[in-house]
Amino acid sequence: MRLTKDTGPPVKPVRGRGDSALTRLLESRWLGWLGLALALAAPLVIATPYALNVMTSAAIFVMLAVGLNIVVGYCGLLDLGYAAFFAVGAYTSGVLATRLDVPLLATLPAVLAVTVVAGVVIGAPTLRLRSDYLAIVTLGFGEIIRIVATNLTVTGGPSGIYGIPGLFGDATSGAAVFYYVTVLIVAVAVLLAARLGRSRIGRAWRFIREDEDAAEAMGVHTYRTKLAAYVAGAVWGGMAGVLFGAHLSAISPASFTFLQSALVVMAVVLGGMGSTPGVVIGAVVISVVPELLRDLADYRFFAFGVLLIVVMILRPQGLWPHRSRETPHTAARSKGTDHAPG
Amino acid sequence: MSQLVWNGLFVGSFYALVALGYSMVYGVIKLLNFAHGDLYMLGAFSGFAMLGALGGLVRSQSLLALLLVLVATMLVTGLAGMALERVAYRPLRGAPRLSLLITAVGASFALEYGTRAAAGADPRVYQVRLGGTTLHVLGARVTVQQLVLVAIAVALMVALHRLVTSSRQGRAMRAIALDPVAARLMGIDVDAVIARTFFLGSALAGAAGVMAGGYYGKIDFLMGFIIGLKAFTAAVIGGIGNIPGTMLGGLLLGLLESFGTDLLGGEWRDVFAFGCLILFLTVRPTGLLGERVTERV
Numbered sequence: 001m002r003l004t005k006d007t008g009p010p011v012k013p014v015r016g017r018g019d020s021a022l023t024r025l026l027e028s029r030w031l032g033w034l035g036l037a038l039a040l041a042a043p044l045v046i047a048t049p050y051a052l053n054v055m056t057s058a059a060i061f062v063m064l065a066v067g068l069n070i071v072v073g074y075c076g077l078l079d080l081g082y083a084a085f086f087a088v089g090a091y092t093s094g095v096l097a098t099r100l101d102v103p104l105l106a107t108l109p110a111v112l113a114v115t116v117v118a119g120v121v122i123g124a125p126t127l128r129l130r131s132d133y134l135a136i137v138t139l140g141f142g143e144i145i146r147i148v149a150t151n152l153t154v155t156g157g158p159s160g161i162y163g164i165p166g167l168f169g170d171a172t173s174g175a176a177v178f179y180y181v182t183v184l185i186v187a188v189a190v191l192l193a194a195r196l197g198r199s200r201i202g203r204a205w206r207f208i209r210e211d212e213d214a215a216e217a218m219g220v221h222t223y224r225t226k227l228a229a230y231v232a233g234a235v236w237g238g239m240a241g242v243l244f245g246a247h248l249s250a251i252s253p254a255s256f257t258f259l260q261s262a263l264v265v266m267a268v269v270l271g272g273m274g275s276t277p278g279v280v281i282g283a284v285v286i287s288v289v290p291e292l293l294r295d296l297a298d299y300r301f302f303a304f305g306v307l308l309i310v311v312m313i314l315r316p317q318g319l320w321p322h323r324s325r326e327t328p329h330t331a332a333r334s335k336g337t338d339h340a341p342g
Numbered sequence: 343m344s345q346l347v348w349n350g351l352f353v354g355s356f357y358a359l360v361a362l363g364y365s366m367v368y369g370v371i372k373l374l375n376f377a378h379g380d381l382y383m384l385g386a387f388s389g390f391a392m393l394g395a396l397g398g399l400v401r402s403q404s405l406l407a408l409l410l411v412l413v414a415t416m417l418v419t420g421l422a423g424m425a426l427e428r429v430a431y432r433p434l435r436g437a438p439r440l441s442l443l444i445t446a447v448g449a450s451f452a453l454e455y456g457t458r459a460a461a462g463a464d465p466r467v468y469q470v471r472l473g474g475t476t477l478h479v480l481g482a483r484v485t486v487q488q489l490v491l492v493a494i495a496v497a498l499m500v501a502l503h504r505l506v507t508s509s510r511q512g513r514a515m516r517a518i519a520l521d522p523v524a525a526r527l528m529g530i531d532v533d534a535v536i537a538r539t540f541f542l543g544s545a546l547a548g549a550a551g552v553m554a555g556g557y558y559g560k561i562d563f564l565m566g567f568i569i570g571l572k573a574f575t576a577a578v579i580g581g582i583g584n585i586p587g588t589m590l591g592g593l594l595l596g597l598l599e600s601f602g603t604d605l606l607g608g609e610w611r612d613v614f615a616f617g618c619l620i621l622f623l624t625v626r627p628t629g630l631l632g633e634r635v636t637e638r639v
Contacts, residue, residue, distance in 0.1 A: 072440075076438075076440055078440055078443050078444065080447065125620055125623065125624040126620070126623065129623055129627055131439055131440065131443075132373075132374045132439055132443055133374075133578075133623060133627070135374070135376075135443050136374065136376075136571065136574050137619065137620060137623060139571060140571055140575075140616035140619055140620065141616070141620075143568075143571065143612060143613075143616060144612075144613050144616050144617070147609070147610070147612055147613050148613060150609075151609045151610065258567065262447060262451065265444070265447065269444055273440075298455075298458065298459045298463075299455075299459055300455075301451055301454070301455035301458075302451070302452055302455035302456050302458075302459055304448075304451060304455075305447075305448045305449065305450070305451025305452030305453075305454075305455060305456075306448065306452050307448070308444060308445065308447060308448025308451065309429070309430050309445050309448040309449060309452065312434060312437075312441045312442075312444050312445045312448065313430075313433045313434060313445070316437065316438075316441050
């Protein structure tokens with residue numbers, strides 16, 4: 001059946017002021033490639049073992065932040081125990097690699113399975129609750145995972161696991177090679193997360209963030225969708241954990257405290273919740289600044305705390321916010337359906 | 343057996359004292375004050391500083407000195423709580439819940455690491471150590487000091503309950519909890535009442551901090567983190583926003599922990615407590631005495 005044709009003049013899309021050059025630059029699709037090129041070129045400028053170490057850690061931290069961005073940024077669920085998934089990934093691969101002599105790459109399917117299960121186990125009972133309960137419960141889960149890792153013998157107790165092989169077996173890869181491999185893996189992870197955010201489920205996540213009841217009313221299965229965000233975040237965190245173990249070759253419960261979770265939250269919030277470039281920049285800043293300002297170590301976390309409050313009051317969208325808009329491509333498509341014969 | 347019960351009730355009265363602040367603030371403005379545990383820590387540290395300043399009196403009359411310091415500290419942490427509300431939470435009233443939660447995390451961080459910068463990262467040892475005479479009650483070892491601390495906690499809780507249920511101030515708090523807009527229309531100064539609510543909750547947390555410092559002897563800048571989580575657990579078990587429920591929840595959590603520790607060993611204590619939290623949230627998210635709240639759209 002065909003709808004009656006409207007007789008009035010077609011409504012012209014209202015355009016505000018045009019995009020400034022800066023906006024166009026900030027939303028350019030070449031920006032990602034630029035970032036990747038910068039990351040790949042960095043060792044050409046400075047390649048001391050210390051600098052490589054810092055840069056590799058920063059890259060892993062970027063992956064964590066992008067993963068948390070799926071949960072906090074896209075879906076609006078505050079997860080204060082994100083280090084739990086990081087720990088689950090690191091410990092799963094570490095235990096398999098050191099106790100059973102499985103090559104690290106071969107542990108990835110197991111890590112994937114375990115992190116998905118962990119995400120479901122933590123998410124299923126808590127995602128029906130109000131969002132602020134969720135924050136504290138995830139915090140409790142973070143503590144549970146850390147205490148369990150400290151108390152069990154298979155995880156090496158308080159001293160943790162050491163002698164984790166590199167990604168391609170022992171000693172074949174130097175620090176520079178490992179850095180490049182990490183950057184490439186992280187780049188793929190960032191790309192996947194960004195595309196996930198623009199996909200159908202990504203739109204559902206943002207809808208839930210903006211108004212959960214409206215989303216439910218429009219037919220989004222909010223519980224299942226939130227669980228999907230949670231599990232996706234868990235997988236990203238777990239994979240980052242594998243890289244972390246391979247990078248340091250040793251892990252211990254002390255690496256997975258609330259401080260770690262809070263730093264990831266800070267990276268996401270400062271950069272701009274839901275904005276991939278913002279979160280990447282935020283993560284790089286949060287992980288590199290402490291190395292540059294070693295003398296101020298005592299005041300650094302104090303400053304982070306104050307900064308969080310200030311950002312939330314003055315600029316809640318973050319330093320580099322996400323701008324949602326219809327791309328020309330989808331605009332053309334939705335226009336197309338208007339005129340489709342039906 | 344009776345020893346386990348007593349230990350549980352003793353620890354539980356601390357939990358209840360801290361949980362009350364959580365619960366009151368939540369009841370009035372529906373905000374989880376994540377920094378609440380850090381006000382407890384602040385109380386312990388300000389008590390430490392004051393005991394240092396009192397000097398001679400501490401050695402001759404340690405319990406009296408501790409009581410003096412307790413009152414002064416309640417004032418200090420209460421004002422700190424008000425300042426926190428003014429700086430971090432009031433500008434965001436009406437903002438999305440996520441922003442408030444993130445601000446609360448920031449406030450917690452600022453308090454913890456601000457204290458660390460001011461007092462150093464190493465644990466401090468309290469000048470007053472309440473050890474002392476042991477009584478045997480029904481086969482449980484009970485020290486006089488424990489009895490005094492529990493008595494103080496109970497007195498504070500009873501006073502708070504009286505204040506909320508039968509004073510003008512308490513009526514205003516309950517009115518705001520029901521409907522802030524209508525309360526404002528009825529001439530209640532909503533901002534002032536919220537500030538006073540923060541004062542009361544923070545003062546109780548500060549009192550618990552001094553008592554914990556005097557009893558356990560060691561304080562450090564991260565001591566508020568775990569107790570904040572435990573207090574939240576207690577509030578959820580009893581029914582968050584409900585004052586008698588929160589007291590009950592604190593005592594119950596203390597008992598659960600005491601028996602759980604006996605069953606599983608001390609290193610699993612926190613896991614057990616948070617496990618209870620998750621169980622309660624799954625089975626009965628409104629808590630034992632909380633009413634079912636329907637979310638209005």
